[in-house]
Amino acid sequence: MYTRNEYLKNIPSVDEILRTTEVQELLLRFSRVLVVKAIQLVLEEKRKMILSKTDESNFEKGRLSDVSAQLIEAKIAEITQPSLKRVINASGIIVHTNLGRAPLCEEAIASVVEVARYYSNLEFNLVKGERGNRYSHVEGLLKEITGAEAGFVVNNNAAAVLLCLNTLATGKEVIISRGELIEIGGSFRIPEIMSQSGAKLVEVGTTNRTHLRDYQEAINEQTAVILKAHTSNFRVVGFTAEVEVSDLNTLGREYDIAVMLDMGSGNLVKAASFGLRDEPIAQDAVKSGMDIVTFSGDKLLGGPQAGIILGKKKYIQALRRNPLSRALRIDKLTLAALEATLRTYVFKPEHIDDLPVMRMLMASESVLKKRARTLTRLLAKHNTDLAVAVVKDNSQVGGGAYPLDDVPTWAVAIDPSPMTVNDFEYLLRTCNPPIISRISKDKVLLDMRTVFPDEISLIAESISIVVT
Numbered sequence: 001m002y003t004r005n006e007y008l009k010n011i012p013s014v015d016e017i018l019r020t021t022e023v024q025e026l027l028l029r030f031s032r033v034l035v036v037k038a039i040q041l042v043l044e045e046k047r048k049m050i051l052s053k054t055d056e057s058n059f060e061k062g063r064l065s066d067v068s069a070q071l072i073e074a075k076i077a078e079i080t081q082p083s084l085k086r087v088i089n090a091s092g093i094i095v096h097t098n099l100g101r102a103p104l105c106e107e108a109i110a111s112v113v114e115v116a117r118y119y120s121n122l123e124f125n126l127v128k129g130e131r132g133n134r135y136s137h138v139e140g141l142l143k144e145i146t147g148a149e150a151g152f153v154v155n156n157n158a159a160a161v162l163l164c165l166n167t168l169a170t171g172k173e174v175i176i177s178r179g180e181l182i183e184i185g186g187s188f189r190i191p192e193i194m195s196q197s198g199a200k201l202v203e204v205g206t207t208n209r210t211h212l213r214d215y216q217e218a219i220n221e222q223t224a225v226i227l228k229a230h231t232s233n234f235r236v237v238g239f240t241a242e243v244e245v246s247d248l249n250t251l252g253r254e255y256d257i258a259v260m261l262d263m264g265s266g267n268l269v270k271a272a273s274f275g276l277r278d279e280p281i282a283q284d285a286v287k288s289g290m291d292i293v294t295f296s297g298d299k300l301l302g303g304p305q306a307g308i309i310l311g312k313k314k315y316i317q318a319l320r321r322n323p324l325s326r327a328l329r330i331d332k333l334t335l336a337a338l339e340a341t342l343r344t345y346v347f348k349p350e351h352i353d354d355l356p357v358m359r360m361l362m363a364s365e366s367v368l369k370k371r372a373r374t375l376t377r378l379l380a381k382h383n384t385d386l387a388v389a390v391v392k393d394n395s396q397v398g399g400g401a402y403p404l405d406d407v408p409t410w411a412v413a414i415d416p417s418p419m420t421v422n423d424f425e426y427l428l429r430t431c432n433p434p435i436i437s438r439i440s441k442d443k444v445l446l447d448m449r450t451v452f453p454d455e456i457s458l459i460a461e462s463i464s465i466v467v468t
């Protein structure tokens with residue numbers, strides 16, 4: 001038996017390890033700095049492990065100081081893997097902000113790759129051979145889809161709201177209903193965006209009820225904008241009253257004040273087509289006469305992160321001239337993805353399910369049930385002894401859209417005992433690629449609605465690895 005110190009002394013040096021034939025072979029495939037770094041980390045771990053063992057009789061003879069090329073290669077794989085990576089979303093939340101919201105459609109992906117690899121006409125008018133307009137690539141499509149007079153895009157919807165308020169209402173007042181002073185996912189709070197924009201917030205009405213006269217009474221010569229915000233991730237239910245969009249528009253015109261709507265998730269397709277409660281879509285907001293409408297590009301629209309602004313020409317022109325628009329501007333890869341996504345709405349409306357978000361929303365229960373059955377069959381084939389069941393459950397739209405609407409789904413429920421559900425959920429989360437599940441009633445649920453069909457076998461394989 002060795003003592004702790006003998007074990008520590010037995011640890012080879014970096015140079016000794018580098019000289020072994022196996023590690024020399026690694027040097028043919030990986031750069032020297034990377035191999036050295038990996039060796040140093042492995043040795044450091046060895047040292048820590050030896051020092052942390054309290055019972056020296058646990059030291060297995062000679063083993064602890066062994067540093068194999070295999071171990072070094074595994075460490076290289078670990079340190080070179082990217083931090084931002086693909087995950088499998090089995091949570092059932094379609095527009096999941098923490099998981100990157102909307103996956104892109106194939107055309108958008110292809111367009112991003114092409115524009116990334118080569119030069120593009122981002123700001124170059126090919127006909128005139130002179131400087132062009134970055135926004136021209138999507139403005140026409142936005143107008144065509146929604147019927148708006150003009151359109152503009154920025155980095156995200158928070159930026160869109162900020163830019164609009166800063167352009168129209170710096171040093172002036174913006175009226176909003178108390179029931180709409182929302183916070184969305186951590187950092188977007190209407191009152192804070194408002195103060196950053198330099199506008200003064202004027203709250204009217206009460207949390208549950210706001211009437212037209214509340215808005216009317218708040219109007220004075222300082223009023224620049226009447227803002228209506230979609231309450232997104234919450235609902236006031238019961239004894240409630242909110243003012244119709246059309247009444248706000250009439251009021252705005254009467255006093256020559258801009259009326260603006262922050263839609264949040266800018267659906268362009270009637271929700272009835274996927275069995276959800278009907279809510280106004282962006283086209284309705286434009287038709288109602290709203291001066292400005294803003295929404296996200298990566299929520300129900302199904303595109304990249306972007307803030308889309310529709311509105312009357314004079315307002316959109318004012319936004320363009322604001323120097324802040326340069327700071328909030330959309331980048332070319334996003335623009336490429338957004339254009340391709342919008343083209344799907346214009347040119348292939350009958351194939352709107354080419355957009356993954358739409359496809360997931362529209363997936364029928366029978367398809368999802370079949371997917372769940374396939375997964376359980378594959379798990380059985382891998383001889384995992386897990387107790388699995390195909391169960392009916394509810395998915396969520398996410399992204400602040402339809403917070404009260406459940407979307408019926410099918411899932412594979414796993415009882416991992418004797419392992420705890422939390423331990424099992426963690427093991428799935430640390431797979432490659434990570435699998436994001438949800439825990440419900442002491443089972444781990446894999447919701448089939450947000451899983452891509454080609455991910456099913458990957459899930460089965462990963463599970464079979466973690467349970468053996």
Ligand SMILES: *Cc1c(COP(=O)(O)O)cnc(C)c1O
Binds near residue numbers: 233265296297
């Ligand atoms: C999601 C949301 C936002 C923020 O949009 P981002 O694109 O995430 O910046 C703003 N307002 C409402 C009502 C929302 O639902």
